[in-house]
Amino acid sequence: MSTIGVGIIGCGGFALQNHLPGLELCADTRLVGLCDNSAEVLEKAVQQTGATVHTTDYNELVQRDDIHAVIIATPNFTHAPMAIAAMQNGKHVLCEKPLGMDQAETLDLLRCARENDVRHMTAFTYRFVPAMRYMKHLVDTGGIGQPFHIRTCRLQDWGDRNIGWRQLKKMAGSGELGDMLSHRLDYAHFLIGDMKRITADTRRFIDDRQGLKSDLEDWVTVMAEFENNATGVLESSKLATGRGEGARSQDYCEINGSDASMVFQLENPNRFQIARKGQAGLETIDVPNEYLTWPGSTRDPSQGDPGIAFRWDQDFEFIDAIRNQRECEPSFLQGARVQTVMDLALKAAAEKAWFDIDYPEG
Numbered sequence: 001m002s003t004i005g006v007g008i009i010g011c012g013g014f015a016l017q018n019h020l021p022g023l024e025l026c027a028d029t030r031l032v033g034l035c036d037n038s039a040e041v042l043e044k045a046v047q048q049t050g051a052t053v054h055t056t057d058y059n060e061l062v063q064r065d066d067i068h069a070v071i072i073a074t075p076n077f078t079h080a081p082m083a084i085a086a087m088q089n090g091k092h093v094l095c096e097k098p099l100g101m102d103q104a105e106t107l108d109l110l111r112c113a114r115e116n117d118v119r120h121m122t123a124f125t126y127r128f129v130p131a132m133r134y135m136k137h138l139v140d141t142g143g144i145g146q147p148f149h150i151r152t153c154r155l156q157d158w159g160d161r162n163i164g165w166r167q168l169k170k171m172a173g174s175g176e177l178g179d180m181l182s183h184r185l186d187y188a189h190f191l192i193g194d195m196k197r198i199t200a201d202t203r204r205f206i207d208d209r210q211g212l213k214s215d216l217e218d219w220v221t222v223m224a225e226f227e228n229n230a231t232g233v234l235e236s237s238k239l240a241t242g243r244g245e246g247a248r249s250q251d252y253c254e255i256n257g258s259d260a261s262m263v264f265q266l267e268n269p270n271r272f273q274i275a276r277k278g279q280a281g282l283e284t285i286d287v288p289n290e291y292l293t294w295p296g297s298t299r300d301p302s303q304g305d306p307g308i309a310f311r312w313d314q315d316f317e318f319i320d321a322i323r324n325q326r327e328c329e330p331s332f333l334q335g336a337r338v339q340t341v342m343d344l345a346l347k348a349a350a351e352k353a354w355f356d357i358d359y360p361e362g
């Protein structure tokens, strides 16, 4: 395969903004086709990209010989059928999070990827944040001593507006848990390691979002104990009045270790704050140059909005893994591990209990 042909399924929301510049970073890679079941969205995307192949039926896209890899950026309930159709046609798949509707579905996806020997990746975008990667380096090399706590807080103000498929269990699987907390669960795994046991709570304050009934939570908190005895408190809400939305709203992670604390906010993805033992307060440090881009990525970190640009490295990782016939990071396994915690979080919230975690085999 000299040129890697890519198809994108789902051209709404952030899909093109995130993936087009990402694909441009990859040598000998071409966006071949687009699919969206909204003719209007598709037409706009075709005009934006100039892609010559376009269809409202994803089955047509995944059967093409000139498409070797697909990016799936559609509502959650469609991820599994689309990814399975693509993989059974020998296509490599980068699929949005949450990977599936429940753990069983994500394990089916992992099995299908392995049976068809294709590359598989879950879009846990925060792993690509430069500060996250440097914070992980410090944790792994003893830079903060023994990790005691991880605390994450994602606060947005979505008010009572209609959020379409995101407020419907049959289309989204879960609410704020899958939408926002899934990223935090993944980077808690990435930064701290496996969880031993968890409990959780969820709440829906708004039952009707401007004419559409909602049957999903708009607030969630997971409390975790990790295998290394660290504790985690991960909270996420769509109802933090006045906090705004997106990359500029509250997106915070703090890790406290025996020798140092680190405080990260997404509004500054290339720096974070650190307080070492005995030090009076937090100081801001820049992420060293070698952590500003993903290994091998040709992205110029001085270009683009830093809050957006790190996301482009995700596509680089996907294509590089295809090119070098190696596992993607993060793969469907990470998607299935997060889904395992999510399923248990919903059970814990319903039963007001703690549960031990039994992660799927690697």
Ligand SMILES: NC(=O)c1ccc[n+]([C@@H]2O[C@H](COP(=O)([O-])OP(=O)(O)OC[C@H]3O[C@@H](n4cnc5c(N)ncnc54)[C@H](O)[C@@H]3O)[C@@H](O)[C@H]2O)c1
Pocket: 009, 010, 011, 012, 013, 014, 015, 035, 036, 037, 038, 041, 056, 058, 073, 074, 075, 076, 078, 096, 097, 098, 123, 124, 125, 178, 179
């Ligand atoms: N990794 C991240 O940071 C990140 C950010 C935003 C969204 N997401 C995820 O991306 C996915 C999409 O979210 P979004 O905000 O872009 O949603 P969206 O509703 O804005 O866009 C989804 C698009 O998929 C299309 N679609 C729906 N069903 C389809 C079908 N059967 N065939 C073809 N197209 C279909 C819709 O017409 C729409 O254009 C979700 O799983 C979401 O969780 C991830």
